[in-house]
Amino acid sequence: MKRSGVIASLFVVLSVFFLISCSGGGEEKAQEKEKGAIKQMTDEVAHEMVDRMNAPKDKARAAVKNLEVQQNKAVDQVDELEK
DSSP: OHHHHHHHHHHHHHHHHHHHHHHHHHHHHHHHHHHHHHHHHHHHHHHHHHHHHHHHHHHHHHHHHHHHHHHHHHHHHHHHHHO
């Protein structure tokens, strides 16, 4: 009788340990999923900041190109007048 009680107790303890260890895996997956979401959000914010930093430079480059086009037109007009 004692032996069956010890075996039953051991079975219960092992069952509880197994259930606890199985339920812990879900938390790890949730944490990994949360880390993935945080990384994705960080990447999106980083790309947005790079775009915001590059916007003034892109505008300046466009303005310089526009000025160069106007300058070339003016030079062509002067050349036409000199002929």
